[in-house]
Amino acid sequence: MYIQTFKIDPQNVLNNHFNLGLLYYKYLPFLKEDLDKYGLSTNHNAIVWKSQKDELLNSVVKISKKLDDSRLKTRLKNLQNIPGVKTITRRxxxxxxxxxxxxxxxxxxxxxxxxxxxxxxxGSSFKGALLSYLEFLKNGKPVEKWDDSDSVQLLNHSNIKFSKKDVLQIFGPQGKNITKSRMGSVVFLDVYPQNFKGLEVDVITPHYQKYYTDQGKTPPADIYNPVPQYFLTVPKDTEFMFMFRLLDGNDTQLANKLKALIQDAGENYGFGAKTATGYGYFKA
Incomplete structure (x- = not known):
């Protein structure tokens, strides 16, 4: 038994119809530093990446830029054809x-x-971000604690307001003390890029890793070296198609209010992770 080294070759190993998620979660090789983490030894027949993490992720990025997006376009077309589905595209x-x-x-x-x-x-993250944004406009107050007369006004659409009744109608009952559960009047679908041109590698460099990993027991100090952390991101200027389905497909007023909400949330609140540090914001 021995440890193999592995090199991703976008030209010969994978074709342009390869499932990128399958590669990332099931077929990525081990990094050398992962061997101890997973309890492996040099006697284990594991496939090991012989370079650094950033080089491994850059290889994934190269593959992502060569993918054929015909499957994605078919998915978007099929979703758009569902009765009652409304769409808005944001960059x-x-x-x-x-x-x-x-x-x-x-x-x-x-x-x-x-x-x-x-x-x-x-779609669950999409829905949760919109609800969280409405609560953010109410100074973070959960909607189930709003008074019946409470409402919020969108930042970029001053003529559009959402009352407590509107929010509960759209998103369904909220909170722990729900007496009768029911679904909301809107189904929020998954959000896909419609002009996908590949991924990008980003990096953060925590300077006080020991302070964060041992829950503050080690005081932060400048004697520690920064530890680069590389990760994948969707690049800026990517167009995403936001889709939702109205259970009452003819409610044009509600559809327009939701489109304004999506636009407002994307510009002022962001979607996805690490929005507090600038990720996930959309253009006006």
């Missing part, structure tokens, strides 16, 4: 990051649609 003004909490060998997770292999924002 990112910063890199977008989602799914970082998923378990991955690279330490950072990433959201890939399992069927097409393309990055996406799950």
């Amino acid at each position: 990112t003004q910063s890199r977008l990051l989602c799914g970082v909490g998923y378990q991955s060998r690279i330490e950072w997770g990433f959201s890939f649609d399992w069927t097409t292999g393309f990055p996406y924002l799950p």
Whole structure:
């Protein structure tokens, strides 16, 4: 038994119809530093990447730029043809990051649609971000604690307001003390890029790793070296198609209000992870 070295060759190993999510979660090689983490030894027949993490992720990026997006276009077309589905397209003004909490060998997770292999924002995250934005406009007050007369006004659409009744109608009952559960009047679909041109590698460099990893027991000090952390992102200027389905497909007023809400949230609040540091914002 021996440890193999592995080199991703975008030209010969994978074709342009390869599922990128399958590669990232099931077929990435081990990094040398992962051997101890996973309890492997030199006697284990593991496939090991012989370079650094950033080079491994850059190889994934090269593959992502060569993917044929015909499957993605078919998915978008099929979703748009569902009765009652409304769409709005928005373009990112910063890199977008989602799914970082998923378990991955690279330490950072990433959201890939399992069927097409393309990055996406799950419908549940899309819905949650919109609801969170409305609560943000109410100074972070959960909607179930709003008074019946409470409402919020969108920042960029001053003529559009959402009352507590509107929010509960759209998103369904909220909070722990729900007496009667029911679904909202809107189904929020997964969000896909419609002009996908590949991924990008980004990096953060924590200077006080020991301080963060041992829950503050080690004081932060400048004697520690920064530790680069590389991860995948969707690049800026990527167009995403936001889709939602009205259970009452003829409610044009509600559809327009939701489109304004999506636009407002994308510009002022962001979608995905790490929005507090500038990720996931969309252009006006």
